[in-house]
Amino acid sequence: MTESEGVVNDVLAGVKVLEVAAWTFVPAAGAVLAEWGAEVVKLEPREGGDPQRGLSSLGFVPTGRGGINPMTELPNRGKKSIGVDLRTPGGREVVRELAARSDVFLTNYLPSMRARLGIDLEDIRAANPSIIYVRGSAHGSRGPDADRPGYDGVSYWSRGGIAHALTGPGDEPVSPRPAFGDVMGGLTIAGGVAAALYKRATTGRPSVVDVSLVALGAWNIGPDIVTAGLMESREVRKTSRADRPNPLVGNYRTKDGRHITLMMLQMGRYFAEAMRVIGLPEFVDDERFGTDADRYRNRALIVTAMDEVFAGRTLEEWTTALSGLSGAWSVLQSPGEIVDDPAVRANGYVPTVTAVNGTEFAMPVNPVQFDEVQVVPTGAPEHGQHTEEILLAAGLSWEQIAAHKEQGAIL
Known part of the structure; x- marks a missing residue:
């Protein structure tokens, strides 16, 4: 099999x-599941497809070499696409047929x-009682706020506390x-799906899996949240560059x-080695930096x-x-x-995709990675590229497909 x-x-x-x-x-999440070997069918609106x-064309995402839209390719690699109008009876019939399989x-x-x-839990479970239903x-x-819209920049980044945690x-x-x-949320959902598949395989019971962006934000800054809850001010102390507790943790600007x-x-383990490597050997025996307590007290000097x-x-x-330094750096x-x-x-980790x-x-x-297999996904599908292929595999006849097309139910 070639890379392409x-x-x-x-x-x-x-x-x-x-x-x-x-x-x-x-x-x-669908892209991750496809890279793990699942067959993923992306059902897109018949008109226009996924709004992303x-x-x-609106200028929000730069189109790169070859007309590639990175924000279409990234989350949709490795899938098949079908265009369906779920507002029509035929479209709802199609989604039930696909859900049943x-x-x-x-x-x-x-x-x-x-x-x-008509795609809520009860609707989909009516077509397939054993299906794992996943809501992001x-x-x-x-x-x-269950019915309130949000994007990662709002619900994860701001409401989830990430921006506050990262802002000086x-x-x-x-x-x-x-x-x-x-x-990050897609990867989290994929893990939840894998666990739900295991549960169904071992117990026969399907799950409803929920992952939210605000929960993901809280998870990502768990140390800050726990710490804030233990502080009277309910705030995590933020330090200036010169006031950070450990001079061996942080970014240093080079000449260029x-x-x-x-x-x-x-710090105590690596201080002497680091000082010698970077060119401050005199700090090793300086009594101002003799112990961790001394180094903390005089950290601004360091x-x-x-x-x-x-x-x-x-x-x-x-x-x-720094090549021989035993401590972590990059x-x-x-x-x-x-x-x-x-x-x-x-x-x-970053293969060439076609x-x-x-x-x-x-x-x-x-x-x-599983068994050291280095994944190379196929590119994202065109809007509705696999409509007929998917419906034929689902058991629909050419006559049924033609009727759905005439009625505007599918692309």
Whole structure:
């Protein structure tokens, strides 16, 4: 099998997933499940498809080389697409036929929309009582905001506390990167689906799986939440650069404007070695820095000295100088550099994917590998690309398919 044909894991081979979802949060879960070997059918609106397909034409998503829309490719790789109008009787008949033959149903439609389109839990379970029903939401399936819309930038980043946790004292709130919480949420949902499949296989009982963006945010900053709850102010203390507890944890700017990240949590263990390696050997025997308590008390002096030392060499010089350091450190890399990272290349974390139009581009795959198989997904499908193929496999005749097309139920 060539790279352009795709390589997936087979741990979920035979599992059929029906995805009625849009944007990135839940579709990202479908992409992960496809990379784990499941057959994932993406049911898109007959007119226009997943609204994320249109973001590039509106200028919200930059279209890259070969006309590639990254925010379509990323969460929809490895799937098949069918265009269906769920507002029509024929469209609802189609979704029931597909659900009856599926193991998992994925959706992030709001409860009110699910009810109007006939794809709520009761509707899908009526077609298939054993199906695993998965709901991705902004704020959970219960409570006053269950039917309130949200995106990761609102529900995960802001309401979920991520922006506050990452913003320095007195700074403007840190803005999110595209789909930052969505892709983490998709991986989380995929894990929940795998657990639900195991439960059904061992007990015969299907599950309803719920994952929300606000819950994901709370999970990601769990240490901050627990700590805040133990403080009278209910706030986690934020420190300035010179006031951080451990000078061996943080970013240092190089002569050419790049940064080196140090992460040596055990300051006493690594202090002497680090000082010698970076060029401050006189600090090793300085009584001001003799113990952890001394180093903590005089930490601002250490940070200032380290800032000056790091500013004296280029990134290339520092990567050579730090190569033998036993503590953890790294170059602060840009997204464009990660593709060429030797660890990334060796493990196949960002393979070359071929889009439907033949354009090749680099795209990260899910970080889980089984049996050392390096996944290379196929590109995202075109809108409705597999409509006839999917319906024929579901048992519909050409006559039925033609009737649905004439009635505007399918693309």
